[in-house]
Amino acid sequence: MKKINKVKIKINGRKRSINSEISLKSLLSTNKISLKKVAVEVNEKIINKKMINKIKIKNGDKIEIVHFIGGG
Amino acid sequence: MHDYLNISNKKFKSRLIVGTGKYKSFKECSEAIKASGAQIVTVAVRRVNIFDKKKPLLMDYIDPKKITYLPNTAGCFTSSEALRTLRLAREIGGWKLVKLEVLGDKKTLFPDMIETLKSTEVLTKEGFKVMVYCSDDPLMAKRLENAGAVAIMPLAAPIGSGLGILNKVNIKIIRSRTKLPLIIDAGLGQASDASIAMELGCDGVLINTAIAMARNPIQMAEAMKFAVQAGRKSFLSGRIKKTIYGKASSPKKGLI
Numbered sequence: 001m002k003k004i005n006k007v008k009i010k011i012n013g014r015k016r017s018i019n020s021e022i023s024l025k026s027l028l029s030t031n032k033i034s035l036k037k038v039a040v041e042v043n044e045k046i047i048n049k050k051m052i053n054k055i056k057i058k059n060g061d062k063i064e065i066v067h068f069i070g071g072g
Numbered sequence: 073m074h075d076y077l078n079i080s081n082k083k084f085k086s087r088l089i090v091g092t093g094k095y096k097s098f099k100e101c102s103e104a105i106k107a108s109g110a111q112i113v114t115v116a117v118r119r120v121n122i123f124d125k126k127k128p129l130l131m132d133y134i135d136p137k138k139i140t141y142l143p144n145t146a147g148c149f150t151s152s153e154a155l156r157t158l159r160l161a162r163e164i165g166g167w168k169l170v171k172l173e174v175l176g177d178k179k180t181l182f183p184d185m186i187e188t189l190k191s192t193e194v195l196t197k198e199g200f201k202v203m204v205y206c207s208d209d210p211l212m213a214k215r216l217e218n219a220g221a222v223a224i225m226p227l228a229a230p231i232g233s234g235l236g237i238l239n240k241v242n243i244k245i246i247r248s249r250t251k252l253p254l255i256i257d258a259g260l261g262q263a264s265d266a267s268i269a270m271e272l273g274c275d276g277v278l279i280n281t282a283i284a285m286a287r288n289p290i291q292m293a294e295a296m297k298f299a300v301q302a303g304r305k306s307f308l309s310g311r312i313k314k315t316i317y318g319k320a321s322s323p324k325k326g327l328i
Contacts, residue, residue, distance in 0.1 A: 011122060012119040012120065012122060013119070014123070031122050033120060033122065036165075037129065037131055037164065038120055038164060039117075039160040039161070039162075039163035039164040040163075041160065044156075046159055046160060046163050047163075048163070049163065064119065065119065065120045065122065066117050066118060066119055066120060066160050066164070067117070067118070067120050067129065067130075067131075067164065068115040068116065068117060068130050068131065068141060068143065068161075068164060069092075069115065069116050069117075069118045069130055070091075070092035070093045070094070070095060070098070070101060070115065070116065070130055071091065071092060071093045071114055071115050071116025071118075071144055071146050071147075072091035072092075072093045072094070072114055072116075072144065072146050072231065072232075072258075072280035072281065
């Protein structure tokens with residue numbers, strides 16, 4: 001059986017351990033986050049949503065997922 | 073002919089912009105927006121709560137296809153924070169019309185105008201249409217206009233203070249020196265404050281706390297709608313000259 005490596009990342013400031021094979025797109029879909037309502041940053045670089053499928057998560061990545069909330 | 077508010081070649085019937093913070097619930101917020109008649113609402117950019125997916129979302133209550141979302145950098149204290157926030161906002165939904173707010177002091181929440189001016193220049197170059205929260209300084213307002221701002225948004229008083237317009241003279245001077253939309257942002261406390269802003273010749277007002285924290289936010293939202301309409305009509309109609317002596321309203325002829 002193929003051994004799946006785990007990588008350690010930070011999502012919205014909290015530590016997570018995930019499969020290394022995963023793309024950013026599948027990370028969002030497994031967390032049930034609708035791409036239409038968010039923007040994503042990886043290591044402080046804003047990701048073009050059209051490219052989200054091509055981005056693989058790497059060890060140590062810092063991911064920020066933001067959306068609109070009530071504000072003045 | 074309707075008297076539209078024109079911002080960056082986009083026309084709005086309502087001259088009242090409403091903030092979406094501080095409400096008890098999204099339901100109350102959406103009802104207040106409806107009562108206010110606002111077509112533009114400010115929104116903040118924050119982290120998604122990925123650990124509690126049951127939490128309701130703003131977009132479920134306020135449809136961005138019907139109401140223009142104006143992403144705001146509230147809570148940013150440096151130019152780099154504000155730029156990062158608005159670049160993210162653009163990626164969420166392609167918004168180019170944004171509200172820039174760079175604060176300089178935690179106690180007064182006054183804007184840091186040096187950082188604000190710097191950010192306006194950068195954002196304009198990047199293709200953003202920037203509505204800028206600023207101090208009520210006529211010279212700074214002119215600088216923002218020269219830097220490419222699409223609307224000047226001076227404070228009436230500190231954010232959330234409810235003090236009303238503290239320096240009417242400055243607002244009048246700013247008005248006389250700019251053709252850009254002039255929108256009073258922050259510090260209004262009651263409906264009459266909104267009327268005064270409009271009577272000074274402002275193109276609109278932005279209100280959050282005075283509605284959201286009122287005892288009856290939905291009724292206050294409606295009061296603000298009427299106050300803005302009344303103030304605008306009063307301004308367009310032209311006020312009478314002030315005199316220190318009385319002038320009788322009834323003719324003397326035919327007095328018995």
